[in-house]
Amino acid sequence: MKPIGVFDSGVGGLTVVKELIRQLPGENIVYFGDTARVPYGIKSKETVIRFSIENILFLLEQDVKLICVACNTVSSVALPIIKSHFRVPIVGVITPGVREAVYATQNKRIGVIGTRGTVKSNAYEKQIKQLDPSMKVVSVACPLFVPFAEEGLLEGGEVLSIARKYLKPLNKFGVDTVILGCTHYPLLKPVIKKVLGKDVTLIDSAKQVAIEVKRILATEGLLNTDRKKASHKFYVSDNPEWFTGLAARFLGAPVSGARKINNV
């Protein structure tokens, strides 16, 4: 049975794979991490679109039935274009996260944190207001969170202090709900929670993304009904050892046999 394709600029998208495996244990998955060109968050829209198209073409070669864009930067800046190019269903991470946040907020004040690219695109704010124009949104970029997560610096005084600086506008604005608009950020949940306070709800898109994927597969009659054990394959454009070393932190389980491909 055809696999679900998932891609990300690097390793962060594995937080989405983790949730897909939980909700769709019978589905085969092919993951591609563009580790030769990671990170995307600081790159221009035009370049992110070009890289995304190359990644999708690789996944299509693997005969995937649906593509999940497990990268907030790509979902923010490139999704409309790539959806218009390809016939395969493509699911991004913005809409599912927005839906969950709008549902969760009580005081209609939502915070969004992400890479510079994601924040600059304003994609979250636009979609939130489209769903409910009465919402108030404040977005901030937290560029050091990605290197912190990749270096495993998930707690301690330094991270806490920098998180306080980044998240100050959110506290000031009185948000009760914050979207973790980058697949790396769930790793920093404890620190973010500490700074924002325990009454603020953190929205991690992964759960809603997997729900959306499940809904589309069911609607299209594409759910895998084989009884065979599902296969999970991992491809990267560089450094499979580096990827494998980090993978467990994001996936919650070790990855074996990540393969390097030269498509980029």
Next chain:
Amino acid sequence: MKPIGVFDSGVGGLTVVKELIRQLPGENIVYFGDTARVPYGIKSKETVIRFSIENILFLLEQDVKLICVACNTVSSVALPIIKSHFRVPIVGVITPGVREAVYATQNKRIGVIGTRGTVKSNAYEKQIKQLDPSMKVVSVACPLFVPFAEEGLLEGGEVLSIARKYLKPLNKFGVDTVILGCTHYPLLKPVIKKVLGKDVTLIDSAKQVAIEVKRILATEGLLNTDRKKASHKFYVSDNPEWFTGLAARFLGAPVSGARKINNV
């Protein structure tokens, strides 16, 4: 008169351009920053070599007379290969830094700090011992220093605290000289100095790189003797605005008109 070509994975190489302009004010310079694929420090040898060859081909199209590899990662892992491929003289940043450090140390204990790629390659240690086998060397990777420098987080408690963790082995080893083995690190000199103590000499390769470039141009009869004002051109593979925004911090002067090219 033909220009000097300089390339780096991004913006860090401008610290070398700054020194070239100081020592060779009459020379035309063409700089290329591979901002679409930055950073190189976490990428594999094979990928760094491939990217470097593409960058060199672009500089050769600009008709350069010498190429300066203003990136420690490339100089560490790719220099022998790229030197063997091309006829144009190619100067890296390792040998000049090593020469200066071996000259500067009194107690024969040298520290090297750099990206993971640079440290893993062991290029500095090999070259130091080749020049003087009695030297003792300790190398540590400081992966968060690049994001700190790019985010302009050059001082303050968080940086100081992380620098203390990274540099502990150097203090313990009793080095009296430390090579800043990454073009971003000169921006963090004050913090590094504070942690290592004022008696430790910090070696910034840029000065020696420019001396080496000058020596080669003089030997080969390639020095520019025009009386015209020198031209400095800057090309990037992505995000000229981002590059221009950061450039002043590295070059010490603003960059105007960085142009985006699509060669990668």
